């Protein structure tokens with residue numbers, strides 16, 4: 698194995714940790730179903746939904762710079778679609 702094998706082992710956690718943090722929320726998950734989460738707000742059928750609301754303009758979408766998928770505090774930091782929506786939507790101030 699030589700020196701290359703010894704160097705590769707400590708680097709492994711640094712390579713895999715960001716992948717786990719960017720896990721995407723599934724619409725089929727129990728929490729997503731409880732919050733009526735949809736990847737596309739156009740697919741929402743919920744009394745609380747108002748046109749124009751989406752994850753990108755929700756206060757719980759914690760990376761306003763994200764244009765596609767980004768972390769949501771309601772889902773423990775897992776990523777939701779910027780164009781999505783759920784019933785926990787809170788206006789960004």
Ligand code: SF4
Pocket residue numbers: 734751752753755756757758769770771772777781782783784785786787
């Ligand atoms: S809490 Fe906000 S950012 Fe998170 S899924 Fe619901 S609407 Fe989207």
